Amino acid sequence: MSGPVADEPILSVRNLYGRIAGQQVVEDVSFDVPATGVTALLGRNGVGKTSTIKSILGLIDRTGEVRLAGERIDRAPTHRIVQRGVAYVPEDREVFGSLTVAENLRLAERDRSPRRELVASLFPDLEARREQRAGTLSGGQQQMVSLARALVNENRLLLVDEPTKGLAPRIVDEVADALAEAARTAPILLVEQNLLVVRRLAERVVVLSSGRVVFTGPAEELLDDHDRVQRFLGVHDEREAA
Amino acid sequence: MDTLVLLLITGLGLGALYFLVASGLSLIYGLMGVLNFAHGAFLTIAAFLGWEAGRRISDGTWTGLAISALVGILVGATVAVLTEVLIIRRLYERHIEQALVTVGISLAAVALFEGIWGTDPIYTDRPAWLTQTTEILGARIPNDRFLLIACAALVLGGIVLFLRRTRYGLIIRAGVENRHMVTALGIDVRRSFTLVFAIGGAAAGLGGVLASVYYGYVSAHLGSVLLIFAFIVTVIGGLGSLTGAAIASVLVAVLQQFANFYLGGTGDLVVVVLLAAVLLIRPRGLMGKAA
Amino acid sequence: MTAKSLRLVIGGILLVVALAILPLLAIDVPGVLPGPTYTPGTLQLLAFALLIAALALTYRMMFGLAGLLSFGHALFFAAGAYGLAMTLEAFGPAEWPSALVFTVAIAVTLVLGFVLAATVGALALRVTGISFAMVTLAFAQAGSVLIRRNPGSATGGDEGLALDTAHVPPELVGVVDTRNLYWVALGILVLVYLIVLSVEKSRAGHVAEAIRENELRVRVIGLRPYNVKLLVFIAASVLASVAGMGYLLLQSGAAPRIATADFTLTLLVIVVLGGVGARWGAIVGGIVYTLLDQRLTALAGSDAIAALPDILRVPLSEPLFILGTLFVLVVLFLPGGIAGLPARIATGRKQHPAEPEETVDA
Amino acid sequence: AGGGDADGAETAPVAIGMITSETGPLAAYGEAYVAGFEAGLDYATDGTGEVDGRELEITWEDDQGNPDTAVAKAKDLIGQGTKVLAGTVASGIALSLAEQAEQNEILYISGPAAADAITGVNDYTFRSGRQTYQDVATAGTFIGDPAGKKVVVFAQDTAFGQGNLAGVEAVLGGQGAEVQGVLVAEDATEFTPFAQQLIDAQPDLVFVAWAGASSGAMWTALQQQGVFDAAPVVTGLGDVATYQAYGDASADISFLNHYFGGAAGTDIEEEMITRLEEAGATPDLFSVDGFVAAQMIVQAVREGGDDVDAMIEALEGWTFESVKGEVTVRAEDHALIQPMYQVNLVEGADGWAPELIETIDAETVAPPVAG
Amino acid sequence: MTDHAALELEHVTLRIGGAHILKDVSLSVPEGEMLGVIGPNGAGKTTLFNIVSGILRPTEGAVRLAGADVTTQPVHRRAAAGLGRTFQTSSLFPALDVLENVRLAAQVREGRAASVFRTPRRTDAATRRALAALEEVGMAQRADAGASGLSHGEKRKVEIAMLIAMEPRVILLDEPMAGVGSADVPALTEVIRGLHRGGRTVLMVEHHMDVVLGLADRVAVMHHGELLAADSPEAVMANPTVQSAYLGSAA
Numbered sequence A: 001m002s003g004p005v006a007d008e009p010i011l012s013v014r015n016l017y018g019r020i021a022g023q024q025v026v027e028d029v030s031f032d033v034p035a036t037g038v039t040a041l042l043g044r045n046g047v048g049k050t051s052t053i054k055s056i057l058g059l060i061d062r063t064g065e066v067r068l069a070g071e072r073i074d075r076a077p078t079h080r081i082v083q084r085g086v087a088y089v090p091e092d093r094e095v096f097g098s099l100t101v102a103e104n105l106r107l108a109e110r111d112r113s114p115r116r117e118l119v120a121s122l123f124p125d126l127e128a129r130r131e132q133r134a135g136t137l138s139g140g141q142q143q144m145v146s147l148a149r150a151l152v153n154e155n156r157l158l159l160v161d162e163p164t165k166g167l168a169p170r171i172v173d174e175v176a177d178a179l180a181e182a183a184r185t186a187p188i189l190l191v192e193q194n195l196l197v198v199r200r201l202a203e204r205v206v207v208l209s210s211g212r213v214v215f216t217g218p219a220e221e222l223l224d225d226h227d228r229v230q231r232f233l234g235v236h237d238e239r240e241a242a
Numbered sequence B: 001m002d003t004l005v006l007l008l009i010t011g012l013g014l015g016a017l018y019f020l021v022a023s024g025l026s027l028i029y030g031l032m033g034v035l036n037f038a039h040g041a042f043l044t045i046a047a048f049l050g051w052e053a054g055r056r057i058s059d060g061t062w063t064g065l066a067i068s069a070l071v072g073i074l075v076g077a078t079v080a081v082l083t084e085v086l087i088i089r090r091l092y093e094r095h096i097e098q099a100l101v102t103v104g105i106s107l108a109a110v111a112l113f114e115g116i117w118g119t120d121p122i123y124t125d126r127p128a129w130l131t132q133t134t135e136i137l138g139a140r141i142p143n144d145r146f147l148l149i150a151c152a153a154l155v156l157g158g159i160v161l162f163l164r165r166t167r168y169g170l171i172i173r174a175g176v177e178n179r180h181m182v183t184a185l186g187i188d189v190r191r192s193f194t195l196v197f198a199i200g201g202a203a204a205g206l207g208g209v210l211a212s213v214y215y216g217y218v219s220a221h222l223g224s225v226l227l228i229f230a231f232i233v234t235v236i237g238g239l240g241s242l243t244g245a246a247i248a249s250v251l252v253a254v255l256q257q258f259a260n261f262y263l264g265g266t267g268d269l270v271v272v273v274l275l276a277a278v279l280l281i282r283p284r285g286l287m288g289k290a291a
Numbered sequence C: 001m002t003a004k005s006l007r008l009v010i011g012g013i014l015l016v017v018a019l020a021i022l023p024l025l026a027i028d029v030p031g032v033l034p035g036p037t038y039t040p041g042t043l044q045l046l047a048f049a050l051l052i053a054a055l056a057l058t059y060r061m062m063f064g065l066a067g068l069l070s071f072g073h074a075l076f077f078a079a080g081a082y083g084l085a086m087t088l089e090a091f092g093p094a095e096w097p098s099a100l101v102f103t104v105a106i107a108v109t110l111v112l113g114f115v116l117a118a119t120v121g122a123l124a125l126r127v128t129g130i131s132f133a134m135v136t137l138a139f140a141q142a143g144s145v146l147i148r149r150n151p152g153s154a155t156g157g158d159e160g161l162a163l164d165t166a167h168v169p170p171e172l173v174g175v176v177d178t179r180n181l182y183w184v185a186l187g188i189l190v191l192v193y194l195i196v197l198s199v200e201k202s203r204a205g206h207v208a209e210a211i212r213e214n215e216l217r218v219r220v221i222g223l224r225p226y227n228v229k230l231l232v233f234i235a236a237s238v239l240a241s242v243a244g245m246g247y248l249l250l251q252s253g254a255a256p257r258i259a260t261a262d263f264t265l266t267l268l269v270i271v272v273l274g275g276v277g278a279r280w281g282a283i284v285g286g287i288v289y290t291l292l293d294q295r296l297t298a299l300a301g302s303d304a305i306a307a308l309p310d311i312l313r314v315p316l317s318e319p320l321f322i323l324g325t326l327f328v329l330v331v332l333f334l335p336g337g338i339a340g341l342p343a344r345i346a347t348g349r350k351q352h353p354a355e356p357e358e359t360v361d362a
Numbered sequence D: 001a002g003g004g005d006a007d008g009a010e011t012a013p014v015a016i017g018m019i020t021s022e023t024g025p026l027a028a029y030g031e032a033y034v035a036g037f038e039a040g041l042d043y044a045t046d047g048t049g050e051v052d053g054r055e056l057e058i059t060w061e062d063d064q065g066n067p068d069t070a071v072a073k074a075k076d077l078i079g080q081g082t083k084v085l086a087g088t089v090a091s092g093i094a095l096s097l098a099e100q101a102e103q104n105e106i107l108y109i110s111g112p113a114a115a116d117a118i119t120g121v122n123d124y125t126f127r128s129g130r131q132t133y134q135d136v137a138t139a140g141t142f143i144g145d146p147a148g149k150k151v152v153v154f155a156q157d158t159a160f161g162q163g164n165l166a167g168v169e170a171v172l173g174g175q176g177a178e179v180q181g182v183l184v185a186e187d188a189t190e191f192t193p194f195a196q197q198l199i200d201a202q203p204d205l206v207f208v209a210w211a212g213a214s215s216g217a218m219w220t221a222l223q224q225q226g227v228f229d230a231a232p233v234v235t236g237l238g239d240v241a242t243y244q245a246y247g248d249a250s251a252d253i254s255f256l257n258h259y260f261g262g263a264a265g266t267d268i269e270e271e272m273i274t275r276l277e278e279a280g281a282t283p284d285l286f287s288v289d290g291f292v293a294a295q296m297i298v299q300a301v302r303e304g305g306d307d308v309d310a311m312i313e314a315l316e317g318w319t320f321e322s323v324k325g326e327v328t329v330r331a332e333d334h335a336l337i338q339p340m341y342q343v344n345l346v347e348g349a350d351g352w353a354p355e356l357i358e359t360i361d362a363e364t365v366a367p368p369v370a371g
Numbered sequence E: 001m002t003d004h005a006a007l008e009l010e011h012v013t014l015r016i017g018g019a020h021i022l023k024d025v026s027l028s029v030p031e032g033e034m035l036g037v038i039g040p041n042g043a044g045k046t047t048l049f050n051i052v053s054g055i056l057r058p059t060e061g062a063v064r065l066a067g068a069d070v071t072t073q074p075v076h077r078r079a080a081a082g083l084g085r086t087f088q089t090s091s092l093f094p095a096l097d098v099l100e101n102v103r104l105a106a107q108v109r110e111g112r113a114a115s116v117f118r119t120p121r122r123t124d125a126a127t128r129r130a131l132a133a134l135e136e137v138g139m140a141q142r143a144d145a146g147a148s149g150l151s152h153g154e155k156r157k158v159e160i161a162m163l164i165a166m167e168p169r170v171i172l173l174d175e176p177m178a179g180v181g182s183a184d185v186p187a188l189t190e191v192i193r194g195l196h197r198g199g200r201t202v203l204m205v206e207h208h209m210d211v212v213l214g215l216a217d218r219v220a221v222m223h224h225g226e227l228l229a230a231d232s233p234e235a236v237m238a239n240p241t242v243q244s245a246y247l248g249s250a251a
């Protein structure tokens, strides 16, 4: 895997518009994801975080310019984008309920030598349930399958949508660890409501408000500024949001 | 005794025919989540063109039959792919609409075939051996039944291997459930779906040619006659389960034979009763997975 | 509620009145109707179209409202037609006046239709989705087989059953009275429409809609989906047999074709052609389909077609080919069916339903 | 002649409504009927298309093999004042049209539809073709004296098959034969076990009444299981398209036949064939039905004018020369009393073709009076 | 109605295939209590709710609502008898609008909810009750919106409005805060508190510990299908197993 030029962003989004069922849900969004570390995409419920990620991947109707390591991907079909090394952990887990855990993982393997051991060590719970149908897993277990599907390949970029939603506090820790670990080899664009996790992982944040970018900058700059946190995210105290 | 053997083996032969038609249907049904009403049309067009080719090149010989089968398979696959690319693809994840367009296709296709080839059946020739019989335990079994059974076994084995050995089986099952997520894993679902359609169409094509051997004719309604039984065995067998379809084919055909013979020709009645009974007791069918 | 719905009601009444006086007028629509509207041939065709529309309406109530995809609706239509024919033939004490026999026969058929619907529904609704479709298909096939087998010479087998006109009011017999039959058909359509409307607007209708969306959720708020589905199923089926009785009178007989799965599929085609989204879609679909079917046959036999080169002549002389193709095109390019047209025109042509991947590759 | 009430009616055209399958499953039969009718009309009117100076205004309608369509077309025609309807190949449709004829008091001449029930169904309905009884009676001529013989009827469990079984029971059973039926579900596709059943019955004669596409498979099964070695097999010879359907069994089957091109050898047959060939058609099973229908319509109009009762009177008991020789419209029940044929298939350069063995006298196969 | 606990589970055990999913769970929830249910992912919390609401039948054991044994009763009976629940992932009727969603629930309370002879009107009691419920969760202004277009948080609120309209005596909330933006958490917490304040018995599965601790009278801990403890929040938080198995360093 040839790493991108150090200061070139791995992902650059310019004037992105996205529509669902004829309704504009992403409006003129522009931001960069640097080639290393975690960039968090924040915003209140319904501002269009998920839609932005789906637009990048071509899962919904979109126009605008999206570059992956300098190459235009805004006209490519989803599977091509993913084949170029972009992994996606969707918001609602979206595991294949009628397939077993093992089958879910096998389907996700893109690389010639998938990192099965890594996944097994990250989520021992799944190892024990390889033959269980994913539809019968608990919510949290499904979330693990969803993450595992992304981490089993080597990626150039991870798009992760609310990975800690519905996870027990201890697992939240573990997932955060796993993401921190993953971020050492591939940059991550992370959507997350849990500001503690954001603070721990993210170097940079991009904040959306009603479909537009209202803030981009280093994570501390935002998180330490109670005023802005309050304004953009509607949170008084980040502890409260944990 | 010999009647029993005769009923059993001819039942098996009929079951093989049902399965040949149902295999493609079951595959596509498993993939689309809906019944493909155009499957009968795939079969009929393959039978017609297979017959046209076979009779042009050599009539009533094994070469002729082989050519018919080959042409039938190609035609079935091509027509299925065209249907998928031009029509079904535009309606992905709208299962009901998909089933509906296939209804439209089958209506239009049967009418078109009638326009081209007429309403009368066209009788076909076949290799002499196939018109003869072989005696088993006192029963004279028509040889073409053996051909049917062999082909059905080959198709079953072939498709099962294909689904086991490749990732396509997984892709299809996952794709039915959540197509977007499959693409988001970097898989070209469309190509997989088209491929599976081609295989289903090819199976239908082979089934069409063999059906014309079995019936001794081709006609515009060849496919529609078989389609209803193919539906029944597909559903009894269970959504998308090929082995289920195979078991159900044999079950239905043998039962039908016995009922037709011993219960005053009530074969078709017994089959629909079986259908209702199986579904009411086991809504998923014999081998179907929980939805 | 109010101005708009008042306008709708008045519009509806005017429409029915306009349809009702049609036999008294001499409107000629060349290419659509075989002759002026007062001629028996045209009235027969229109009456048939109205009955099919009524039947389609009942089918839409199941499929469009409650999401019940049945492959066996024809069974109930056939039950109405055959039931009435058989009761009229089988019974009728000599001392009873004809009118009474006729009325009682209708009542008996209704009861039979109800019992059949309740039985089939109670069983079939134990399963859902494609299994439900196949169980209804199984019942309808069984019915269809029985009708063709002609048990005890009761159904006339594949030759069909002629209407025994001994007890049928003379006003409903013979070509000169086609007009009366037309009014009967119109009456049936209006009746079916009103009942369907009241079911759909009722609480039960709303619940049925919710069940279509998420059955478990309905149970969790304390309702038993089974009951509501059964209710819709029975209502639609009994109304279908009412349409079947109209059919029997209109055709002076019943043919086994009306009990086949193909006939149910035709209904499905009609409902989708008209648009699942609206009641009037089913009506328009029924009428358009019947007229098209009839007119395309006329076209197929016309000299204009015969003069065409083979490649055009062969397909164009097959009415079903044209209908099938048309239907495919409607599903592909007009997802709302005919009923969806006004909305599409209003919102502009550019409104394609989003199929993201398609646009990506384009 | 003529019951016309006004003088104008004497020269006004007479509307004739012809309803038959031009499309649908029975389109091929319909085609033969239509061609035969055109030839018959040409013959009966000497090419003028007129009767006593009145033009016969013929309207053709396609019933698509569907009774609903047929009834709609009939009502349309009747509504426009048509007093004469004719045609259709399907018995179910013919019965519906007969019903319309009675309800509306017009003349109906049914086409090739074979059901015995059409004969004598009402005063207004006539027939221009043969009926099942005549087929069966012809089959009976193959075994000489039926008394004490065992006849097995192998048929589909349809109105047609059931009608044939009933016919055999009436004709041959009445003459002392033991009749057994083997009825097969219409949509059965496997006939091998039934062939076995036929042999097990040890019959003196097997009568096969079969229609539709499955006949090829059925014959193959009979042959494979050796039914032909066990007993003589008789069946009806259908239209030209079926001549090749019997395959290797062809030579072993004895055929009864209503008509094939060249069967009659009459002058009128020659007239018909010439006209058919001029029109690009070939003589076939149901050409005669069309031809006879035209003759009957011309007779009805010539003698009856516009008055339906007079037409009926003109036809009842009418004996005339037609393609198959002398035929009679029996007054009591409107059956058409006509000769039938015994036929073999012989293989020639163009495949199998029929060859006449014997003509069976019309009276020999006349059905009993219906009703 | 008063002597009995609102909800009782007796030796509830569930096996599916070879898996032992719930192991001998016994629990009694007194009338009016707010019980938090916590535990690692896959501990069996949702399963427990499914058993209480009747979606699953226990292999062994009994479920009692206000003293009445409902172990074999179907889902809708229990719901009609006053048991309401939400799902871990939002489930509304997407084709209906917000008001219709809630009104369906309100009709059940009134009886004859699925009658063919009654037509819903803008002014009838069920509609008024539905609007009041929407008001309570702050969604009244969205009454006419289609349910499919709501944001995540809005869906959660509508679900709770449906519960309010049903007027259940016992409520099961499965992760009501999952996916709710930090900004909306306080408001939703208040809505839940309101549910409880009406004297209703509430069981709530939730991974947001501060929400649980802020609301619950008592906290039940599940682990590997077993009920480890049901105690005061403080006691539970102090429990070492809970610390290691559930909370991790976040404690």
Ligand SMILES: Nc1ncnc2c1ncn2[C@@H]1O[C@H](COP(=O)(O)OP(=O)(O)OP(=O)(O)O)[C@@H](O)[C@H]1O
Pocket: A020, A021, A023, A025, A043, A044, A045, A046, A047, A048, A049, A050, A051, A052, A091, E148, E149, E150, E151, E152, E153, E179, E181
């Ligand atoms: N299928 C849909 N139909 C109509 N509108 C939709 C649909 N999906 C999303 N929306 C709308 O698009 C907007 C953006 O939604 P999106 O899911 O991207 O928000 P989000 O920032 O991810 O919110 P959350 O924090 O709740 O996940 C919302 O207003 C939502 O109502």
Ligand SMILES: Nc1ncnc2c1ncn2[C@@H]1O[C@H](COP(=O)(O)OP(=O)(O)OP(=O)(O)O)[C@@H](O)[C@H]1O
Pocket: A129, A132, A136, A137, A138, A139, A140, A141, A166, A168, E016, E017, E019, E021, E039, E040, E041, E042, E043, E044, E045, E046, E047, E048, E088
């Ligand atoms: N059919 C099955 N076969 C085997 N195990 C099953 C089956 N169905 C459920 N399970 C297991 O039962 C356990 C209980 O799941 P449940 O959904 O109740 O967990 P939970 O406590 O709600 O977790 P979460 O907090 O992640 O939602 C899970 O471990 C699940 O994998």
Ligand SMILES: [Mg+2]
Pocket: A049, A050, A051, A091, A161
């Ligand atoms: Mg989101």
Ligand SMILES: [Mg+2]
Pocket: A138, A139, A140, E045, E046, E047, E088
């Ligand atoms: Mg859970």
